[in-house]
Structure formats: C-alpha cells, structure tokens
Amino acid sequence: MRPALALPVLAALLLAQPAAAQVAAPDSGDTGWMIACALLLLLAALPGLMLRHAGLANVRHGLAAMAQTLVAGATILLGWGLAGYSLAYAPGSEWLGGGSNLLLANLAPLRDGLTVPESAFVLFQMGFAVLAGAIAVGAIAGRARLGWVAAFAPLWLLLVFAPITHWMWGGGWLAQLGAMDFAGGLVVHVLAGFSALALALALALVAGRSRDAQSGGHAHILAIAGGALFWVGYAGAVGGWALGATDDAATAILNLFFAACAASLGWALVDRLLGAHAAATGLLSGAIAGLAAISASAALVGTGGAMLIGLAAAIIARIGAGFASAWIDDPAHIFAVHGLGGATGALLLPLFVLPLLGGVGFDAGITATASLLAQAIGLVVIALWALVGTAIAALIVSILVPLRATPQAETDGPDAVEHGQQGWDFR
DSSP, X not given: OOOOBOHHHHHHHTSOOOGGGSOSSOOHHHHHHHXXXXXXXXXXXXXXXXXXXXXXXXXXXXXHHHHHHHHHHHHHHHHIIIIIHXXXXXXXXXXXXXXXXXXXXXXXXXXXXXXXXXXXXXXXXXXXXXXXXXXXXXXXXXXXXXXXXXHHHHHHIIIIIHHHHHHHHSSOHHHHHTOOOSSSIIIIIIHHHHHHHHHHHHHHHXXXXXXXXXXXXXXXXXXXXXXXXXXXXXXXHHHXXXXXXXXXXXHHHHHHHHHHHHHHHHHHHHHHHTTSOOOHHHHHHHHHHHHHHHGXXXXXXXHHHHHHHHHHHHHHHHHHHHHHTTTSOOTTOHIIIIIIHHHHHHHHHHHHTSGGGTOOOBOTTOOHHHHHHHHHHHHHHHHHHHHHHHHHHHHHHHHHSOSBOOHHHHHHOHHHHHHSOOSSOOX
C-alpha cells in the first residue's frame, strides 16, 4: 500500500535520527536493491547518454561527444567522493552540507533512518550526480574542448549540483518550505536542462552565432539506442528512491513507463499535427520528456495521472523544442526535453496527487494551493541557480581553458584533432 504524500518526512529520514530510531542492521534485500538501482542509473549515463550524444553529433564530432560525456562523468564521480556527497548530505546549514564526510569519511554502517548502509546510499546518489552532469554537458558535447569539459564538470558539481541537492534532498531550505521531488524532476532534470541552456548560450556567444551550422545527428540509430538505454536505466532512479525493495518501488517504475510511453506517442502526434514526419528520434525524445516529468511524483500518483503527466510534458517539450531551435544549438533538445519536461511534471504534482485523480493525497495541514506555491518557488529557484551557477562556472574555467576549438579544428573534426582517431572508418 502506498503511503500518504510526505516528502518532507522523507527528507527528514535522510538526516540524523535518534539512536533508538535506527534499524539494528542493514537489510540485505534493500541494500541489494539500492546497489542495483545505482548501477542502472550509471548505465543510463554511461553508456546511454554517450551513445545518444554521439548519434546526435556531427559525423566528425561523434567520438569527441562520447569522450566528453565520459570525462564529465568521471570527473564528477571523483568530485562526488572528494567533497560532493559531504556538501549535499552531511549535517550542515539549510544552505549547504558540512565537511564531516569529505573523502567519504565517517560513513555509518547504517544510514540513519534507513535500512541500508550509508555506502550504498552514497553510491546511489552518485548515480544522480553523474547522470545530471552528463545530461547538461550533452548540450555542448563534441563542440567544446575536452580539457574545458574536464575542468568544468567538477566545478559545476560543487557549485550547482551539490547545493541544490542539499536544498531539496538534504533537508535544506526548499525541503523545509514544502517543495517536493520524489526522484529528480527538479534536482536532476530541471537543473540539468537549465544548465544545458546556459552552456548552449555560452557556446553561441563564443561562436558569434546562434546556431552551429555543423551540428546535426549523423547516426540516429546510435541516438535511439542510447535513448532506450537511458529510459530503461532511469527506472533505477525512481525505483531506488523508494529506499527499499517495496511496493512503492514497483509503483514508481510502473508509472515511469506509463508516463514515458504516453509521452513518446504524444511527441509523435505533435510532430504530425505540425506537418512534420513522426521522427524516430522524436519517439525517444518524447519518452525522455515523460520520464523527466514523472520523476517528481512517480510513487505518488495513479496510473491515469502518470499517463497524463507524460502526455502534457511531451506536448510542452515538443513545442518548446521548436521555439528553442531557432536561437540555440541543442541537437538533443536537452533544455526542452529535460528542463521543460521536468518543470511540467513538478508543477502538475500537486494536482495529480489528489485522491480524486488517483493520487495518494496530502498529509494533514498541506493544501494543494500551498503545495503548488512551494513547487513554483522551488522550480524558479533551481532554474535560476542552474543558469547563474553554470554561467559562473563556465566563465571561471574559460579564463584558464578556451571553451571552443579553433574554426580549423572544428572543420577537421575534434575526433581527429583532439583524439587522433575517427569514430568511423571512412576508407
């Protein structure tokens, strides 16, 4: 049976609890489940997003796109172990975690209030950090310098991702305000989508034009395969945030697929209504918009609500992608799919958790109006900090390492110039 809607209570569980409230020993089933979900998340990022970004890049940029996604994931993973986890989840202020878990020191044999060791929780949360960074970097993958990406990604983790994670999931001020995010609609998708928008605008500013004439997918089969891996792998996000192998986990995964399927068909329908072909890559873009939207409420809404959330997100993201393509170069539509898709789901959460619409309902004292206001504040704050924080991080790194390669290097292709290899053998 699904619990009443109480994400503030969930946030409280992630903070320190009295000794009497602790479970005596980790539950092996829940621990195994969380580790498996963490690996699914990492599968969604590596290789899922690597394939998707490569397939949607220029033919001479595909290998570089994969390498840059990999490097972003690797540097974020290292940053998470050094300081990211501590800043996000260690006891601290309402704004930022403390330093008690730097270098993953002082991890508890059992995460307070949960049934899993803290190391398993660290691993699971690391999957979200890597995934969010890989999504954001996809907006410039294959067109930025590898060294720039390697320097930018860990700085972005510490400046943007870790604080927002603390605000929402670490018991910070947005969680206390009442903003809710079950599995990453705000913390992953809105954050990554608006970070991608900032990076795309920075790339356009450096290039001196609003669109990169060389961009465009060259291997749509790779993009579709990567998108499908992302879709299935993301089941680990919603399933793992149930914090155990429970009915909530199964419900969340079911709703993820219902939303993604409705969104996939919705994107294709909008394509046809706009007089375009129902693109095969669009089917995956729609599905990803749906899973971005349902992330905030996956275990909290009914079957019909999940389908409607996915459909609404696909319509908004598809229309948004059409407008955005006129002024930014974003071949994977990351801003529209993740940013607008996640925002749609976050704002629809207060409506579809109502029991009348099949949701689990609100706890006593929480109204739909108050919840909607908290969601709107959370959305605006996260979107703005993603834009501003990403711009600051990009500016700092650009002082040391140029963002974009020279025009001649772009013409020759970063696959050959930076890696001395080719994604494809043209002989």
